[in-house]
Amino acid sequence: MTNDVIITGAGPNGLMLACELALAGVRPVVLDRLAERSAEQKANGLVGQVIRLLDHRGLYQRLSGAPGAPDPVPRFVFGAFPLDLRQLDGNPLHALPVPQHRIEAALEERARELGVTVRRGFEVTGLTQDDTGVTVDVDGPSGAEQLRARYLVGADGGRSTVRKLAGIGFPGVTSPDPVARIAHVLPPAELRVLDTGEVLLPGCPTPFLPYTHTRTDHGVFLLAPMGPELVMMATLEWSGPPVDESVPPTVDELRASVRRVTGADLALAPASTPGAHTPRRQVGHNTRLAERYREGRVLLVGDAAHVHAATGGPGLNLGLQDAANLGWKLAAELQGWAPPGLLDSYHRERYPIGERVFMHSQAQMALMSPGPAVTALRALFGELLSHQDNLGRIAALMAGSDVRYDTDCPHPLAGGFVPDLPLTTAAGPTRLAEAARSGRALLLDLSEGPTQLAELAAGWKDRVDVLAAGCPQPPAGALLLRPDGYVVWAASPGEADPDGLLRALRTWFGEPASARL
Structure with missing residues (x-):
């Protein structure tokens, strides 16, 4: 088979x-x-x-x-x-x-x-x-x-x-630094949460922003509260003490690293809530493509x-x-x-x-x-x-919103991921993201008037859905979307570009069904 x-x-x-x-x-x-x-x-x-x-x-x-x-x-x-x-x-x-x-x-x-x-x-x-x-x-x-x-x-x-x-x-590069350590732990009693939402560690004059990597003179520290009984804590160290990778990482190892990076000695204990909380360690990093x-x-x-x-x-x-x-x-x-x-x-x-x-x-x-x-x-x-x-x-x-794929369409939306738009269809109000749930290509007609778009795309109906919809502030009169959400053709409101649409349909979705019989 x-x-x-x-x-x-x-x-x-x-x-x-x-x-x-x-x-x-x-x-x-x-x-x-x-x-x-x-x-x-x-x-x-x-x-x-x-x-x-x-x-x-x-x-x-x-x-x-x-x-x-x-x-x-x-x-x-x-x-x-x-x-x-x-x-x-x-x-x-x-x-x-x-x-x-x-x-x-x-x-x-x-x-x-x-x-x-x-x-x-x-x-x-x-x-x-x-x-x-x-x-x-x-x-x-x-x-x-x-x-x-x-x-x-x-x-x-x-x-x-x-x-x-x-x-x-x-190919790529491999670096022996930094050593990253991370664990989910019980919230240490020594932490003080300020009115600003920042966290103050004992012995550290400068508070830390939660959920944010903070660089110190000795490395990087991250603290992310995940609930009343759970805190994710992580460090990055460059040129730190030697690591025996045959020994599994522990919460005590993380505690020592936090002390070196921040100067604070926190009493850390493993999290007791359900979930995968095993401490992790990564020595160095690979960047390869x-x-x-x-x-x-x-x-x-x-x-x-x-x-x-x-x-x-x-x-x-x-x-x-x-x-x-x-x-x-x-x-x-x-x-x-x-x-x-x-x-x-x-x-x-x-x-x-x-x-x-x-x-x-x-x-x-x-x-x-x-x-x-x-x-x-x-x-x-x-x-x-x-x-x-x-x-x-x-x-x-x-x-990744700066990604632009090559198309031969000059419209500013072409090549990028389509914006989510509020739509009004014959079936009622919806969003563009909801209209795309089938995972098929979509020709979206926003012109709110009679057009030839559905007729032009009829040869591709086995691959491309056509939807006519109203939009309060349409960024285009029509859009052709690939299944992955990227725009391959667009026309401004009031403009007709049948040649451009047909060219885009052939470029991305092949010949019409009649031509393949």
Whole structure:
């Protein structure tokens, strides 16, 4: 039996890709080497444009437990600089504090609802590919076996077996510093919370902002209250005492690090609330980017394609949008309507975004490192951040809202992620994000008058939905959206651009159905 797609790795990125493929009518098989979902604490939440993408799929509401649209966060951090985003006109940055195991659970639940098969306890040991597919060697619960698929996607993390077996290089830099330590602990009795919301540690004259990396002369400190009985505490140290990586990290090790970084000696005790609270340690960091995201019928998403420092939480923003970018393109290839080069555009579009995260994660680590030269650089950088334009650029960088894919459409919305718009349709009021829940391409007619748009797009009705709607302040007369939420064509109100629309339909969604018969 030949599967359409095998995805290795049932983490967030692999499961998101599985959902995207299933929405497009492809039923992938997901393999994971673990017998059951990991309870290990990894990412602490979602940051950036990915939250708006999840809103397009109805997954934001599952994860947040709140109806309606996500709101931007008033504050964030970049390189241990607190960012007051309330100053911005049009704050682009969203964040959702939810642990990774909950993200994985929600995505797996959705994948299974869509008919995806998730098989656990299967480890990939080899692969060969030819012109029609990929043969995958696996060790499973019943021993060694071979599986066959038309395409194989590695979503198996930074040490990706699939990437290595496919012969894809993973160049970058490895640094022995800093050493990061993190644990969830009981709130120490010595903490004092000031009326300003800042936290004062014993022996420290300067209070700390919660949820914010704070640079000291000896490292970086982070404290994030997660509830009345739970505090996340973390440190970063450069050139600290030697670490024996064979010894598991402990709360006492974190306590000693907090004392070195802040000067405060806090009585730390493990958290007693349910959840994954095992202390973690990471020695140094890797910043690496796969040479290519595709090798024949093998593709990479998420950490299999890129690893970097976690500062600012860009990992899932990057990886989950990789999955959304790849999903509809791979489905188009499998279903036979993909225009030439569409699947190759996955690497062409996402690789530069990986490079951009590569750049800013390294820049943040440099800005947090100790030393008088860095202190001087931070003084200058702080002055730059006092200007709203610069603050806005950093916020857009962290959100990923500055991403613009190449299109030949001159409209200012073209190439970017579509703004969420209030709409009035024949079925009643809605939001654009709710209208996009099918995961299909969408031609949105906002002209509130008779147009030829539906007629022009009729040949693509098997791939593109058409929706006529009213909008109080329409940013365009019409918009053509890819399934991943990016605008590939737009026309200003009152303008007719039938040639541009037809060109965009062919460029992104192939020939009309009649031409393929």
